[in-house]
Amino acid sequence: MQGSRRHFLLGAGGCAACMSGLGHARVLDTELQPLIDVGYEPVDTDERGMWQSMEKIEETIQASPQRLNNPELQSYTGGVIEQLLGQEVPDLRLYLIRSAMFNASMFPTGMMIINTGLLARIRNEAQYAAVLGHEAGHYYRKHSIERYRSIRTKTAAMSWFSAAASVGAGVNSMSSYGGADWIYAASLINTAVTMSMFQFSRNQEAEADAYGITLMAKAGYAPDAASKIWEQLIEERKASAEQHNKRYKDRSTSLVSTHPPSEDRMKDLGDTAAYLSGRSSLAPTDRRDEWLAAIAPHRAMLLDEQVKLNDPGASLYLVNSLAQDGWTGLLRYNEGEIYRMRGEAGDREKAAEAFAAATTFPDAPADAWRAHGYALLKAGKVEDGRNALGKYLVMNPDAKDAGVVRFTMAQ
Amino acid sequence: MVIRVMPIVAILLLLLTGCAAPQQQQTSVGFVPVNARQKIVVMRPDVAVDVLTTGGMLERREDWTLTARDNVIASLEAMQARRGAKNRVTITRTSADSDSDTLIELNQLHEVVGQAVLMHKFSPATLPTKEGVFDWTLGELAVRYGEESGYDYALFLYARDSFSSSGRVVLQAVGYLGCFVGVCAAPSGGSQTAFASLVDLKTGNLVWFNYVKSPEGDIRTQEGADVLVGTLLDTMSEPAYGNKGS
Numbered sequence: 001m002q003g004s005r006r007h008f009l010l011g012a013g014g015c016a017a018c019m020s021g022l023g024h025a026r027v028l029d030t031e032l033q034p035l036i037d038v039g040y041e042p043v044d045t046d047e048r049g050m051w052q053s054m055e056k057i058e059e060t061i062q063a064s065p066q067r068l069n070n071p072e073l074q075s076y077t078g079g080v081i082e083q084l085l086g087q088e089v090p091d092l093r094l095y096l097i098r099s100a101m102f103n104a105s106m107f108p109t110g111m112m113i114i115n116t117g118l119l120a121r122i123r124n125e126a127q128y129a130a131v132l133g134h135e136a137g138h139y140y141r142k143h144s145i146e147r148y149r150s151i152r153t154k155t156a157a158m159s160w161f162s163a164a165a166s167v168g169a170g171v172n173s174m175s176s177y178g179g180a181d182w183i184y185a186a187s188l189i190n191t192a193v194t195m196s197m198f199q200f201s202r203n204q205e206a207e208a209d210a211y212g213i214t215l216m217a218k219a220g221y222a223p224d225a226a227s228k229i230w231e232q233l234i235e236e237r238k239a240s241a242e243q244h245n246k247r248y249k250d251r252s253t254s255l256v257s258t259h260p261p262s263e264d265r266m267k268d269l270g271d272t273a274a275y276l277s278g279r280s281s282l283a284p285t286d287r288r289d290e291w292l293a294a295i296a297p298h299r300a301m302l303l304d305e306q307v308k309l310n311d312p313g314a315s316l317y318l319v320n321s322l323a324q325d326g327w328t329g330l331l332r333y334n335e336g337e338i339y340r341m342r343g344e345a346g347d348r349e350k351a352a353e354a355f356a357a358a359t360t361f362p363d364a365p366a367d368a369w370r371a372h373g374y375a376l377l378k379a380g381k382v383e384d385g386r387n388a389l390g391k392y393l394v395m396n397p398d399a400k401d402a403g404v405v406r407f408t409m410a411q
Numbered sequence: 412m413v414i415r416v417m418p419i420v421a422i423l424l425l426l427l428t429g430c431a432a433p434q435q436q437q438t439s440v441g442f443v444p445v446n447a448r449q450k451i452v453v454m455r456p457d458v459a460v461d462v463l464t465t466g467g468m469l470e471r472r473e474d475w476t477l478t479a480r481d482n483v484i485a486s487l488e489a490m491q492a493r494r495g496a497k498n499r500v501t502i503t504r505t506s507a508d509s510d511s512d513t514l515i516e517l518n519q520l521h522e523v524v525g526q527a528v529l530m531h532k533f534s535p536a537t538l539p540t541k542e543g544v545f546d547w548t549l550g551e552l553a554v555r556y557g558e559e560s561g562y563d564y565a566l567f568l569y570a571r572d573s574f575s576s577s578g579r580v581v582l583q584a585v586g587y588l589g590c591f592v593g594v595c596a597a598p599s600g601g602s603q604t605a606f607a608s609l610v611d612l613k614t615g616n617l618v619w620f621n622y623v624k625s626p627e628g629d630i631r632t633q634e635g636a637d638v639l640v641g642t643l644l645d646t647m648s649e650p651a652y653g654n655k656g657s
Contacts, residue, residue, distance in 0.1 A: 152470070
């Protein structure tokens with residue numbers, strides 16, 4: 001069943017009729033109520049069918065080798081969801097999936113998917129809560145089934161227009177007028193109906209944004225974290241585009257996009273946050289330390305995934321963005337890797353500097369010592385280079401490349 | 412290794428079974444009909460039934476799907492009982508949660524590979540590189556499963572059935588009206604698509620494949636499921652699936 005999955009991001013690709021700067025910032029509806037209770041089970045035939053068709057998908061996700069099966073991160077996320085909703089939430093089932101793309105999705109049955117690419121970019125618990133709250137909004141406002149029903153009605157109408165036009169055209173063609181006008185009229189109407197399906201989806205996204213930010217404010221999270229995510233994402237994409245000598249273009253500013261333009265979302269969420277903050281007596285918190293503690297064991301993997309995409313503009317933006325909370329050996333090592341892989345003029349020196357800086361931190365990964373060692377050898381500092389490689393072997397005695405490293409040291 | 416289809420096998424099968432084998436059946440070269448000493452596992456069949464909405468969307472029907480799944484399993488079991496229990500056939504009917512990750516992955520993989528076979532071997536989009544060749548495989552995953560389970564062959568079955576909603580039927584009628592005035596664009600109705608593969612768990616290769624595509628049939632009834640399972644599997648050489656009381 002198509003269209004039953006709701007993404008956090010992912011605009012549609014096509015851009016037949018691009019428009020930008022359409023919307024003005026507005027305060028989103030902060031009075032939305034959940035449409036379903038705890039333990040909700042569908043009764044309607046179409047919704048039961050939709051849930052049934054989701055079983056196989058969830059089974060596949062469960063068994064997927066792409067899944068990041070980490071109980072700590074899982075239970076931490078569960079805790080944030082409970083904090084957001086102010087109660088136990090047995091109906092939402094979270095799956096962490098190893099994909100470097102920034103995205104999250106919600107299925108109508110309560111299956112929620114979070115990509116590692118999203119975890120890599122989140123800066124504090126409030127931002128995480130913004131994403132989780134948005135996805136919860138899709139679930140509690142029953143967006144999948146509503147959208148499906150809307151599409152079903154509209155596709156039926158379109159079929160009728162087409163069928164009627166065929167008959168009309170046939171009748172007309174027997175007269176002297178010809179029947180092309182009928183077909184043309186039906187295709188105009190059907191184009192308008194198709195566009196309205198995308199508008200329906202964009203409205204749902206705005207509603208999920210509204211639902212999520214309201215939950216955040218109620219739970220005491222700083223609501224401006226939601227618009228901050230979009231700010232970070234837009235800046236990252238600009239950095240990526242600049243690196244590729246391209247102009248930044250928001251993929252979701254099209255009439256056939258399922259999501260509203262990123263900039264509009266950023267502004268709407270920003271204004272709504274200001275409105276909510278004015279009404280709240282709670283001192284809002286972003287719970288950055290809690291987030292950093294939860295994500296620390298996974299940062300190396302998350303950064304590795306991103307750096308290997310070989311998108312140096314985006315990767316450098318990310319590393320620098322995370323470094324606003326303080327540089328670490330891991331961040332410096334990845335900075336060096338980005339320069340090393342980019343390989344532009346001067347990058348070798350920049351990489352060497354970053355690797356050297358990495359090794360001054362107590363959390364420097366073993367790989368940083370190896371990279372530092374090779375950089376020193378290339379610079380002709382043989383003794384220091386050998387020492388650094390030696391340190392690598394001490395830290396990682398079972399390294400697969402231990403033989404090669406020893407060979408290099410013996411040269 | 413590229414394996415050519417051996418027409419001789421098909422002709423042999425025709426003689427053995429004594430009835431016209433549908434042309435779509437495919438076997439790989441060197442396919443030796445499975446003998447009674449070998450163990451076959453029949454995977455949990457992947458069955459679903461949809462209603463075709465007026466606008467042409469497929470909408471899953473839970474009640475029809477559950478009934479059809481039970482019917483197909485019953486047909487498989489009945490076929491097995493008819494053919495005698497000499498060879499060792501296991502029909503898995505475990506529910507999703509007791510299935511291992513490997514079985515889920517294998518079923519998923521079979522669906523993808525089977526769709527590829529349909530697309531590239533039996534559609535207008537046939538690949539020239541697949542002409543006279545039948546060399547699809549489920550690969551290492553299937554081999555590993557064979558080693559772990561001790562089975563020699565696995566039989567997979569995938570079936571989708573759909574039925575027009577009343578709105579769709581009326582729409583079709585209007586579409587046919589157009590035919591009388593010269594613009595004939597009648598929308599399609601529900602249909603049945605099913606395929607089955609026998610996988611050699613020593614190599615992972617699909618050694619036998621058959622499919623059904625039909626605007627008729629109804630697996631929501633036991634008779635309909637029997638017809639589908641019979642059409643799909645009856646053409647497999649006798650010992651491949653069962654052993655008539657010998």
